Amino acid sequence: MTTSQTTDAGAALAAVEGIVGADRVTRGGLGDNTGLFRQRDVLASVKPGSAEQAREVVSAIAAARGAVSVHAFSTGRNWGLGSREPATDTVVALDLSDLTAIRDIDVAAGWAVVEPGVTQGQLAGLLADTERMVNVTVSTAHSSVLGNALDRGVGLRHQRVEDLVGLEVVLPDGELVHVGWWPEQDRKTPVYPHTLGPSLVQLFVQSNLGVVTGATIRLLPRPEALRVVRLNFTPDNLGAATDLLRRWVTQGLAAGVPKFYNPTAARGYGSAPGQFLLHVPVDGTEAAVAALSAIIAEEATRSGVFTEVSTTDATDPTAEHHAVTSLVERSYLGDPDVTDRVFEQKMGMRADQLDSDLGFLFFLPLLPFTAEAVVKAEELLARVHADTGILAGGTGNVLGADLVDLVVAMKFDRADARAAHRALDRLYELFSEQGFLPYRLDVDHHGWIDRVGGRPSARAFARRLKDSLDPTGVIAPGRYL
Ligand SMILES: Cc1cc2nc3c(=O)[nH]c(=O)nc-3n(C[C@H](O)[C@H](O)[C@H](O)COP(=O)(O)OP(=O)(O)OC[C@H]3O[C@@H](n4cnc5c(N)ncnc54)[C@H](O)[C@@H]3O)c2cc1C
Known part of the structure; x- marks a missing residue:
């Protein structure tokens, strides 16, 4: 300076x-x-x-x-x-963690106005026993609804940006604007994020064009019933299991975000060593859930692809995976579990200890939802393990008929940070070569946006917007723009 x-x-x-x-x-x-x-x-x-x-x-x-x-x-x-x-x-x-007000809420109409410090546990607590729920993530209950959505986080029902309907934003010159949908005092308008004209809400997601101080969040209808079908399979059946899962998704049998876990990630949910795990949520009325889970279980058993098929983990207190599957089902129903039991089981410590006691890295690429891509991605994780000694958990979040968000998580001893960062660099290289591009960036790889962040003309246009709104770089230079 x-x-x-x-x-x-x-x-x-x-x-x-x-x-x-x-x-x-x-x-x-x-x-x-x-x-x-x-x-x-x-x-x-x-x-x-x-x-x-x-x-x-x-x-x-x-x-x-x-x-x-x-x-x-x-x-x-x-x-x-x-x-x-x-x-x-x-x-x-x-x-902004002290801005914890839920300023307004209309459960019947399906929205809440929240500040950045409002956690998913806090909002979910307010909605307990109502007909609405929050789209929660599997991170700690004490993480921000808004912070996660602003980085395009992924909940159990869909990607969190879909829940953002209005934003209160401080622009780089200090002006406060409200974009998207906001409740009105004297009349009820339907919740619709785009308003007329260019849709502005998404301009402030993964963006340094403003600081967000509040948001209108969509509250989702809570299904009357929900069940998670749990399936295990061995690595040689990854392609076949992917094909079956895709069929259940495209034919409308599965709800929310079905997940598959490679053996490293599956250990966090109690699966036996070497086994992949699949969670297929189904929801609706009681009758629909009974029928859908029976159809999936019957097809899964008939396929011969799976080593275990269970629709009753959560309802049968004697089932081996009863406790964890019950919590998983509750999270699909909008309860992030304020005691963080599954989170702590996976991480081996309390959430507030992570930053000081654990080594942990994420790499978050998107894959086409095909057997070929899913198998290839698992091969790349094996290659990184062989090259660096770092074993990565891989969790596939299915975001529709054609898209998987692959969460690559590396937990390591802090003394092994160098190897873990080498693994992270390898992941960026290997996955990008295949076209499996990251959709969220860590702070050391923001420079990758010019390599994987779309066409040069789009990048240039985004920079023109930044330069005209924020010529002196008031807000977060280098963050995505
Ligand atoms: C075991 C485990 C499970 C996890 N599960 C999930 C999961 O299911 N889904 C998922 O998406 N993530 C998951 N995560 C990752 C992470 O913990 C979550 O994304 C978490 O919600 C992010 O932290 P936060 O909510 O405090 O957001 P923050 O850290 O506050 O925000 C994230 C980023 O968004 C930007 N930002 C935040 N607030 C503002 C604002 N007001 N104005 C402008 N920019 C802002 C900033 O750049 C910030 O760095 C998981 C992590 C772990 C360890």
Whole structure:
């Protein structure tokens, strides 16, 4: 930084302290992150007490004329992709976790207005025993609904961006705008995110065009009944199991996001060593669920592809997988389990210990939903294991007839960080060569956006938007744009 930039940054920080109070500003970096990504030069972490304070902080940073920028996060549990770290240096971190208001809610109409610090556990708790539910993820119950959606996270019903219907955004010059659908005081309008004209909500997803201080979130109708059919199979049957699963999805038998787990990932759900696991959710009325699960179980058994087929894990208290499958079923019904039992079983520790005690990385490519692609992806994970010694869990989230979000998770001893990062680099290279491109980036691989982020003309257009809205780089330079 030049002397004048240091002066501008210092003045901005003093202004920020004046806005939020000195007790809400912590000077210095963000501490450990579970990915062991390089810790950025973070000047301070600021925790506004209200959305208006967050807006004023952005205005104060804008006044620093590019000497410093602001990186916002909601609850900062972006584990494996950087946790709270920004993409670049010389940044003030804007920690929005104290903005925990559910400002308004209409259960019958299916929406809630939430702030960034509202967790999935908090919102789900409010909806318990109602006819609506939240599309929850399998991350901790204490992660943000909004933060996850803003990075295109994936819930158990669909990708979370589908739940974003309206956003309250602070633009780089400090102006506050409401895009998409918002409730009106005097009349009830149907929930519809696009409004007339260009659809603006998605402009602020994986985006550094604004800081989001609130959102209208869709609440989904809760199915009357739901069951998860559990199937196990050996690695030689991966292609055949994929074909069968795809048929159940395309023919409308499965609901939400069916999941398949490679043997490393399946261990977290109690499967025997060497076994793949498949969870196929079916939902609707009681009669529909009974019929659909029976059809799937009968076809699965007849196929000879599976070593185990069960439709009764959750209803039979004596079943070996009763506890875990019950929790899985509840999460498909919008209950993220505030005690984090499955999360802790998978991670081997409490959520608040991850950043200091565990090594953990994510790589998140999209695959075509074909047997060929799924088998190829598993081969690539084996190759990375052979090359680096790092064993990756692979969980396939089926996002429709043609798309799989493959969650590649690497849990490692923190002393093995170098090998784990070598594995991560290999994953980017090998998967991208095959056309299996990542749809979320970790903080050390943001540069990959020019290699895998669409056509050059689209990138140039996005940068023109950024330059015209944020010429001095007030908001999160390098983050996706
Ligand atoms: C065991 C385990 C299971 C997991 N399961 C899932 C899963 O099922 N699905 C899934 O998607 N992820 C999953 N994750 C990954 C991660 O934990 C979640 O995505 C989590 O919700 C992200 O943390 P957060 O909600 O605190 O978001 P944050 O970390 O707050 O936000 C994520 C990013 O979005 C941007 N952002 C956030 N808030 C704002 C804002 N207000 N304005 C502008 N930009 C903003 C920032 O760049 C931030 O870095 C899992 C992780 C683990 C360890």
